[in-house]
Amino acid sequence: MIEECKKAEIDLLITSTYRDFESQNALYAQGRTTPGKIVTNAKGGQSYHNWRVAFDVVPIVNGKAMWNDSVLWQKIGAIGRSSGLEWAGDWKKFKEFPHFQFTGGLTLADFQQGKQVVIA
Numbered sequence: 001m002i003e004e005c006k007k008a009e010i011d012l013l014i015t016s017t018y019r020d021f022e023s024q025n026a027l028y029a030q031g032r033t034t035p036g037k038i039v040t041n042a043k044g045g046q047s048y049h050n051w052r053v054a055f056d057v058v059p060i061v062n063g064k065a066m067w068n069d070s071v072l073w074q075k076i077g078a079i080g081r082s083s084g085l086e087w088a089g090d091w092k093k094f095k096e097f098p099h100f101q102f103t104g105g106l107t108l109a110d111f112q113q114g115k116q117v118v119i120a
């Protein structure tokens with residue numbers, strides 16, 4: 001996906017990959033019991049980031065992170081989709097443009113039970 005975006009002259013910065021339960025819980029606390037804005041509804045174990053199957057990106061334009069260019073996000077989302085990834089920009093609830101994942105059809109419950117993605 002990163003390579004395909006490069007070909008389309010879109011420079012992506014990966015802002016998040018794996019998060020352990022502790023850092024997920026700290027993120028969940030933000031805006032609730034610690035300062036800052038609420039950024040997630042997932043506690044430790046409830047985010048695909050905790051299972052190493054998700055990552056977040058932001059496009060860099062002229063050296064700056066472009067969080068709010070919806071046209072650009074649609075292009076990135078399309079490239080992610082065609083790379084076989086699920087894009088959180090397509091979600092009905094908690095739409096999240098920076099978030100991509102590959103779960104191999106597994107659910108959070110599956111990961112919580114110890115199942116792992118098998119890539120043939």
Ligand SMILES: [Zn+2]
Pocket residue numbers: 016049054055056098099100
């Ligand atoms: Zn994410």
